[in-house]
Amino acid sequence: AGMSSEYLEVRDLRVTFDGFTAVDGVNLTLLQGDLRFLIGPNGAGKTTLVDAITGLVPATGSVAKSGVELVGKKVHQIARLGVGRTFQTASVFEELSVLQNLDIAAGAGRGPLTMLRRRRTVEPRIEEALETIGLTGLRDTPAGILAHGQKQWLEIGMLLVQNADVLLLDEPVAGMSHEEREETGNLLRRIGGGRTVVVVEHDMDFMRAFATSVTVLAAGRVLSEGTVEQVQADPRVQEVYLGT
Numbered sequence: 001a002g003m004s005s006e007y008l009e010v011r012d013l014r015v016t017f018d019g020f021t022a023v024d025g026v027n028l029t030l031l032q033g034d035l036r037f038l039i040g041p042n043g044a045g046k047t048t049l050v051d052a053i054t055g056l057v058p059a060t061g062s063v064a065k066s067g068v069e070l071v072g073k074k075v076h077q078i079a080r081l082g083v084g085r086t087f088q089t090a091s092v093f094e095e096l097s098v099l100q101n102l103d104i105a106a107g108a109g110r111g112p113l114t115m116l117r118r119r120r121t122v123e124p125r126i127e128e129a130l131e132t133i134g135l136t137g138l139r140d141t142p143a144g145i146l147a148h149g150q151k152q153w154l155e156i157g158m159l160l161v162q163n164a165d166v167l168l169l170d171e172p173v174a175g176m177s178h179e180e181r182e183e184t185g186n187l188l189r190r191i192g193g194g195r196t197v198v199v200v201e202h203d204m205d206f207m208r209a210f211a212t213s214v215t216v217l218a219a220g221r222v223l224s225e226g227t228v229e230q231v232q233a234d235p236r237v238q239e240v241y242l243g244t
């Protein structure tokens, strides 16, 4: 049968807070190369779903990455299995340079590296990530003085050097200029290739321009799924967005 191309298989995932079910039996199949947008009204459970997949909140059900079960594992174990996420506010070390931020991310959770191993394995990965996120020329710049968009790209770079192949991004273009949005979309396409990218987003223009597929959540459940066109034409989606 060969290798399955299903990267992340979410089955009947549930998250409950004090009796309130925020994620209510979600099923999702994400494939390699997907640039999947996760949309839905406020409170639909988008962030909680991402939190559950990445181990930040306890869940029941199953999240399998290429057959390996993630539910029940700890945040750092899930990260080491190649599932990485960003938060709404970029968390970079402001006082450290771009390069130092990537260096720390590359070594995270792996203990001290020998000089040789660093030069052979880490440095090429960092160079590649710098190239991908377009910050090669700013490697020695303190992260704190980067533009808003550049900080977000650095955070994505930090996932890339950790070898994340499933990236979950929470509102990556919030607060970005039009140009930064375009560049972010192109960046997501570049990293898409052999990876899987999930984007929680409110910006519908950004979604239309870059999504390869869309999942609409409402009240903790998958309301609709498909291409941008299919989802936009779905009367149930129009209903939750127009409130009619």
Ligand code: ADP
Binding pocket: 017, 020, 022, 040, 041, 042, 043, 044, 045, 046, 047, 048, 049
């Ligand atoms: P979205 O990201 O789609 O806006 P959230 O995942 O943030 O939605 O929230 C889904 C629901 O779960 C909301 O009703 C929210 O109030 C609730 N919720 C989220 N986190 C918690 C928590 N830690 N404790 C209690 N309720 C929560």
